[in-house]
Amino acid sequence: MTITDIKTPAYVIDEKKLRQNLEILQRVQKESGAKILLAQKAYSIYQTYPLISQYLTGATASGLYEAKLAHEEMKGENTENHVYEPAFGDEEMVELCEICDHIVFNSINQLEHHRPVWEKAASEGKVSVGLRINPEFSTQDTHEIYDPCAKGSRLGICLRDMPQELPQGVEGLHFHTLCEQGFEPLETTFLKVEQEFGRFFPEPMKDNSNKIKWINLGGGHHITREDYNIEGLINLVKYIRQTYGIEVYLEPGEAIALDAGYLVTTVMDIVKTEMMPVLILDTSAACHMPDVLEMPYRPPLRDSEEAGELPFTYRLSSRTCLAGDIIGDYSFDHEIQIGDRLVFEDMAIYSMVKNNTFNGMALPDINILHENGDVEVLRRFGYEDFKIRL
Numbered sequence: 106m107t108i109t110d111i112k113t114p115a116y117v118i119d120e121k122k123l124r125q126n127l128e129i130l131q132r133v134q135k136e137s138g139a140k141i142l143l144a145q146k147a148y149s150i151y152q153t154y155p156l157i158s159q160y161l162t163g164a165t166a167s168g169l170y171e172a173k174l175a176h177e178e179m180k181g182e183n184t185e186n187h188v189y190e191p192a193f194g195d196e197e198m199v200e201l202c203e204i205c206d207h208i209v210f211n212s213i214n215q216l217e218h219h220r221p222v223w224e225k226a227a228s229e230g231k232v233s234v235g236l237r238i239n240p241e242f243s244t245q246d247t248h249e250i251y252d253p254c255a256k257g258s259r260l261g262i263c264l265r266d267m268p269q270e271l272p273q274g275v276e277g278l279h280f281h282t283l284c285e286q287g288f289e290p291l292e293t294t295f296l297k298v299e300q301e302f303g304r305f306f307p308e309p310m311k312d313n314s315n316k317i318k319w320i321n322l323g324g325g326h327h328i329t330r331e332d333y334n335i336e337g338l339i340n341l342v343k344y345i346r347q348t349y350g351i352e353v354y355l356e357p358g359e360a361i362a363l364d365a366g367y368l369v370t371t372v373m374d375i376v377k378t379e380m381m382p383v384l385i386l387d388t389s390a391a392c393h394m395p396d397v398l399e400m401p402y403r404p405p406l407r408d409s410e411e412a413g414e415l416p417f418t419y420r421l422s423s424r425t426c427l428a429g430d431i432i433g434d435y436s437f438d439h440e441i442q443i444g445d446r447l448v449f450e451d452m453a454i455y456s457m458v459k460n461n462t463f464n465g466m467a468l469p470d471i472n473i474l475h476e477n478g479d480v481e482v483l484r485r486f487g488y489e490d491f492k493i494r495l
């Protein structure tokens with residue numbers, strides 16, 4: 106089977122592109138000594154975890170389910186499994202201590218509440234515990250809902266709420282403040298953290314038993330984007346490791362599968378309106394690419410331009426009854442016909458993990474385009490997948 110004869114709507118993961126991204130990330134690990142984790146929140150197609158684990162140090166999870174998925178599917182002798190969540194349940198903590206090697210807490214309350222459980226696992230050398238801090242340093246103003254440093258944020262402990270000394274047993278600090286950003290915002294954020302949280306970092310010739318052993322610089326780094334300053338990142342990681350003698354983790358999500366997937370859709374009808382013709386597609390922004398409405402953004406579409414640039418402009422919309430389920434306006438060099446196929450690009454990230462069946466919409470198949478050109482169906486969904494969640 107090839108990409109032209111798959112059933113639509115369908116996601117297609119591009120194995121070759123995925124590997125190319127992983128090669129870049131592996132180079133960063135090798136040259137800087139950083140340890141890079143897949144943030145599963147962005148991309149959880151576990152059928153590709155065997156490939157990913159050949160390149161990366163492991164995975165990180167936003168909670169128990171993602172942590173279990175990595176535990177089951179991302180194998181390897183030294184593969185690491187990290188977890189962070191604003192609040193953990195009591196039974197969850199017991200299970201997480203069995204399957205995770207790094208646990209990051211969002212507050213001193215949470216750390217102390219779960220202490221009896223994690224402290225035992227830590228004393229047996231099974232888990233290393235960290236605290237998420239909030240450097241209160243926004244480096245973006247485009248996507249406020251994706252800014253953990255926005256005013257009133259619940260994510261991470263601010264400097265004024267940190268104790269003078271690291272609480273007993275804490276070995277790491279974690280911050281996550283970026284979203285789809287280059288290297289420079291990371292550098293300025295780290296410099297602020299170094300200055301303000303410096304008392305928790307080891308110092309030469311001192312007793313460093315209650316200082317951090319690792320720091321996690323979070324995600325939001327677009328490392329695999331063409332214009333990313335990889336040398337800058339490598340130098341920063343080297344600086345941190347050499348100056349403080351601590352491990353440095355990065356946990357990007359997007360960067361792992363950036364541009365490594367498509368959403369293939371078919372034009373089912375064309376409706377004339379007083380503005381422009383509307384294409385009714387067998388996909389939906391609300392169900393299959395919710396970030397288009399949430400972020401919002403205009404997904405790239407193969408062989409098309411901005412509205413009005415080419416002779417034939419259409420509004421691309423969906424077969425749901427949500428009036429605002431509009432993907433965007435695009436132009437083409439030819440007239441579009443019912444039955445044509447369109448291909449949305451960069452659809453591996455924050456898509457399949459966010460799918461829903463609102464409006465009784467079918468979930469798209471999940472396919473993988475192998476490096477030899479063959480397409481394999483990884484998952485096909487049906488009516489039962491809709492019913493089972495109700």
Ligand SMILES: *Cc1c(COP(=O)(O)O)cnc(C)c1O
Nearest residue numbers: 144147281323324325357358359
């Ligand atoms: C979302 C998230 C990530 C991954 O972010 P990307 O923007 O996909 O790179 C990493 N760490 C934490 C704590 C997150 O919430």
